[in-house]
Amino acid sequence: MLKLKVNEIDIEVEEGLTVLQACEKAGVEIPRFCYHEKLSIAGNCRMCLVELEKSPKPVASCAMPAAEGMNIKTNTEFVEKARKGVMEFLLANHPLDCPVCDQGGECDLQDQSMFYGVDKSRYKENKRAVSEKNMGPLIKTQMTRCIHCTRCVRFATEVAGVTEIGAIGRGEDMEITTYLEQSMQSELSANVVDLCPVGALTSKPYVFEARPWELKKTESIDVMDAIGSNIRIDTYGWEVKRILPRINEDINEEWISDKTRYACDGLLNQRLDTPYIKYNGKFEKASWIEVFNIIKSKFKNANKDKICGMSGDLVNMETLYIFKEFFNKTLGSYNVESRSDHTYLNPQNRENYLFNSTINGIEEADFILLIGSNPRYEATILNARIRKAYLQNKTKIISLNDIGDLTYPYEFLDGDIENIKKITEDNHKISNLIKEAKKPLIIFGQSSLKTKSAKYIVESVKSFLRKNKKISEEWNSLNTISENASTVGSFDLGLYKTVDGSNEVLKDLENHMFEIVYLLGVDNLKFKKKDEFIIYQGSHGDKGAEIADIILPGAAYTEQNGYFTNLEGKMQKAYKASYPPEEAKEDWLIINELAEAMNHRKLFNDKDELDSSLLNQINLHIKKSKSIKPLNVENLEFKQEILKVNNEDYYYSNAIARASKTMFECKSAKTNLKLTGTEG
Amino acid sequence: MSIRRPSKEQPENFEFNSASLEAAKSIAEKYPKDKKESAVMALLYIAQKQNSNWIPLAAMKYIGKFLDMPYIKVYEVATFYTMYNLAPVGKYFIQVCTTTPCMIRGAHKLVEACKEKISENENKLSKDLSCSWMEVECLGACVNAPMMQINDEYYEDLNKGKTLKILDIILSGETPKPGSYRGRINNEPENNRKTLMDLKNA
Numbered sequence A: 001m002l003k004l005k006v007n008e009i010d011i012e013v014e015e016g017l018t019v020l021q022a023c024e025k026a027g028v029e030i031p032r033f034c035y036h037e038k039l040s041i042a043g044n045c046r047m048c049l050v051e052l053e054k055s056p057k058p059v060a061s062c063a064m065p066a067a068e069g070m071n072i073k074t075n076t077e078f079v080e081k082a083r084k085g086v087m088e089f090l091l092a093n094h095p096l097d098c099p100v101c102d103q104g105g106e107c108d109l110q111d112q113s114m115f116y117g118v119d120k121s122r123y124k125e126n127k128r129a130v131s132e133k134n135m136g137p138l139i140k141t142q143m144t145r146c147i148h149c150t151r152c153v154r155f156a157t158e159v160a161g162v163t164e165i166g167a168i169g170r171g172e173d174m175e176i177t178t179y180l181e182q183s184m185q186s187e188l189s190a191n192v193v194d195l196c197p198v199g200a201l202t203s204k205p206y207v208f209e210a211r212p213w214e215l216k217k218t219e220s221i222d223v224m225d226a227i228g229s230n231i232r233i234d235t236y237g238w239e240v241k242r243i244l245p246r247i248n249e250d251i252n253e254e255w256i257s258d259k260t261r262y263a264c265d266g267l268l269n270q271r272l273d274t275p276y277i278k279y280n281g282k283f284e285k286a287s288w289i290e291v292f293n294i295i296k297s298k299f300k301n302a303n304k305d306k307i308c309g310m311s312g313d314l315v316n317m318e319t320l321y322i323f324k325e326f327f328n329k330t331l332g333s334y335n336v337e338s339r340s341d342h343t344y345l346n347p348q349n350r351e352n353y354l355f356n357s358t359i360n361g362i363e364e365a366d367f368i369l370l371i372g373s374n375p376r377y378e379a380t381i382l383n384a385r386i387r388k389a390y391l392q393n394k395t396k397i398i399s400l401n402d403i404g405d406l407t408y409p410y411e412f413l414d415g416d417i418e419n420i421k422k423i424t425e426d427n428h429k430i431s432n433l434i435k436e437a438k439k440p441l442i443i444f445g446q447s448s449l450k451t452k453s454a455k456y457i458v459e460s461v462k463s464f465l466r467k468n469k470k471i472s473e474e475w476n477s478l479n480t481i482s483e484n485a486s487t488v489g490s491f492d493l494g495l496y497k498t499v500d501g502s503n504e505v506l507k508d509l510e511n512h513m514f515e516i517v518y519l520l521g522v523d524n525l526k527f528k529k530k531d532e533f534i535i536y537q538g539s540h541g542d543k544g545a546e547i548a549d550i551i552l553p554g555a556a557y558t559e560q561n562g563y564f565t566n567l568e569g570k571m572q573k574a575y576k577a578s579y580p581p582e583e584a585k586e587d588w589l590i591i592n593e594l595a596e597a598m599n600h601r602k603l604f605n606d607k608d609e610l611d612s613s614l615l616n617q618i619n620l621h622i623k624k625s626k627s628i629k630p631l632n633v634e635n636l637e638f639k640q641e642i643l644k645v646n647n648e649d650y651y652y653s654n655a656i657a658r659a660s661k662t663m664f665e666c667k668s669a670k671t672n673l674k675l676t677g678t679e680g
Numbered sequence B: 001m002s003i004r005r006p007s008k009e010q011p012e013n014f015e016f017n018s019a020s021l022e023a024a025k026s027i028a029e030k031y032p033k034d035k036k037e038s039a040v041m042a043l044l045y046i047a048q049k050q051n052s053n054w055i056p057l058a059a060m061k062y063i064g065k066f067l068d069m070p071y072i073k074v075y076e077v078a079t080f081y082t083m084y085n086l087a088p089v090g091k092y093f094i095q096v097c098t099t100t101p102c103m104i105r106g107a108h109k110l111v112e113a114c115k116e117k118i119s120e121n122e123n124k125l126s127k128d129l130s131c132s133w134m135e136v137e138c139l140g141a142c143v144n145a146p147m148m149q150i151n152d153e154y155y156e157d158l159n160k161g162k163t164l165k166i167l168d169i170i171l172s173g174e175t176p177k178p179g180s181y182r183g184r185i186n187n188e189p190e191n192n193r194k195t196l197m198d199l200k201n202a
Helices: A019-025 A078-091 A108-116 A151-158 A191-195 A258-267 A288-301 A316-333 A360-364 A380-393 A418-424 A430-436 A454-467 A488-491 A504-510 A585-598 A608-629 A659-678 B018-028 B033-050 B057-067 B070-079 B100-104 B107-117 B158-169
Strands: A002-006 A009-013 A049-052 A070-071 A139-141 A165-168 A174-178 A201-203 A216-221 A229-237 A239-245 A276-279 A282-286 A309-310 A369-371 A396-399 A442-445 A478-480 A516-520 A533-538 A550-553 A562-565 A571-574 B092-097 B131-136 B147-152 B153-156
Touching: A002 A019, A009 A019, A019 A049, A070 A608, A078 A108, A139 A369, A151 A191, A151 A380, A165 B070, A191 A201, A191 A239, A191 A533, A216 A571, A239 A258, A239 B153, A258 A659, A276 A288, A288 A550, A288 A585, A309 A504, A316 A488, A316 A516, A316 A562, A316 A585, A360 A380, A369 A430, A380 A396, A380 A504, A396 A430, A418 A430, A418 A454, A430 A442, A430 A454, A442 A454, A442 B147, A454 A478, A488 A562, A488 A608, A488 B092, A533 A585, A585 A608, B018 B033, B033 B057, B033 B070, B057 B070, B092 B158, B107 B158, B147 B158
Parallel strands: A002 A070, A309 A516, A369 A396, A369 A442, A442 A478, A516 A533, A533 A550, B092 B131
Antiparallel strands: A002 A009, A049 A070, A139 A201, A165 A174, A216 A229, A229 A239, A276 A282, A276 A550, A562 A571, B092 B147, B147 B153
């Protein structure tokens, strides 16, 4: 520990901190532009100057290591003058266009010049003008405003792992740009908008939409992938204007993926706002009572074995729970399923479908094996963590397949399942790597769970890990990247019907065994309809609504309170930021009212009762899961197969993203780039 | 110093010829394997020499691949240093020194000569595209002012007439003799030595 003084107050800090961090520990705020705690230190904005005893000149506190016995002063006239001077230089070339700047109101430069700057300008010369740069469909540039803090350059190089932004030219002519003004090829690109302390990089889809003080801010959880990134939803009336990240060091740190951030404009399009009934192939508007009556009579006349319910990818846990209760109690059916494809599932124990090492644990890992996974697209934030682990510890990473650029180097095998057999039979170099590693990380991707050999892959690797004591209380190396936000929640609540890992409901559905199919926000189902009567409940007119006979308009994730369990098994609550459009209702309410219409009894009296019942259920499930001693699955059958990783359509993976104009632009920007062949 | 932009007309491909490749390899070898990037400046210079005094984007890309580094980083270096030319400057690249010592010895006459013979403006190629000229800051040959640099050679003790002659030789496609044009060896005193008379090799 170091003892030093900040403004005559004695403090003790750990070694290895900078003067700026020491000052923060002492509760002294230091203005800064280029310094960011998640990025490397640049020390080029000079805003953080402080006075250091025995130093004749002011010192850039962000780049100066704290040392024993330092006497730091931040409230002297000397410091005030230094800050004013720096501010004057920064503002010399900065345009006075705050009234038309999107950063206005949340601009570091604006705030700090109010606080630390001079009230008038002595600069009479011409200001520098810089041409705008193209940085793709998400980032709007106004480079005249740039103060060259290089945060964006450092973010792209360090966190995103795509070295595409740089500073060209020098001195007054220095400009920040992407290589030849191509759009940035990263799924984390829009984080530079948050990082930019001025209005040089602003959000293109949000341009001139609103001022920050007009927006209602709601802290919530993202559902675009299974990570459960913490977000803040900014709304103006009904409309979700933008989505920003919230800091959660255990999950998304400070970043969110572009899909999380920009799919929100899909919430305005393709919305189902009133119940519909299909007459002669055409949808007609109807009232809630009408549709409930039709559903009631359909259910009354159907055999309960001929009814099935499927739940989708963005459904919150309350809805999933009441959906299951509705089927089990009201209809007496157990054909409820949450998987819309033939994904292998072993629900015996919770660890079978969780990311057990946790996202934070990735940084501790010393060996990572990816089996049929492309984390860059399946879980962008998690991929950023793997990159971080690689940068910190040079973690060795091996993938079963060649899956293209992951933003960090990795070795790959040919994708043959034979490799898995060899590994688990202790007959492969990777077997030794796993055994020697203290904290190995085995990651199963969706592609591996969808193969015919899924059972063999998962179970044989699991028993190999168990045999070598890599699954224990301290470290569980078994990890699955869940596909969707509601995947883990659905499994926890038991929305599956499986024999040996199969998807029984889907099998029967494909064989057209059902008369009535209730789709709860299911849009990723590949299914050719025959004579089934399909009820679709959801927020968007997408693939599910297309094949429906009756549409019940539900709410999107920003329009209702709801729990989501992320891939690590962390349960988080998403809050209501907006409200469902027109006639649409919150999803749990629809099912509750439908239950009431069916047999004059609500399933739950109110949301609180549902919530507490749900939480009880989950707690019981977790307790039970912990008490079960996991069994090795015996008699595994090996089949020759080449594992392929499907690069899923990243920007089009769910109904909201498919309705989003911005996601469409991202997608076409990416495909155009491929067509012109301008890439390496 | 104006903003330096890569030329609009760019060749499709660039590759080191065998001599350049050898030079590049021997330079890259000097650095540790994981610090190969350090060779970027030398390699850019080699590329510039090979490609008649300028660096096309294709060459930056080639060097990026050669050293296993991102293109933008090569691009950053190439745009930072003013001695890397990003647009064609001709086979003969003439740099006229116009800093104070040269200026008071009549550097503007040299500039006039360049304007007459080559092109009206700086950084513009001559009609036959063989050369261009630009004003530069001190080239460190003040004792022989006024002077100019053509490619790697210094041409010193010039006046307008001599410059015109040199430029004529260049435009006819030949390389003029470098050095002093008032018969001096290097920068020895004119009209014989006046100091250190007792030293033979001074």
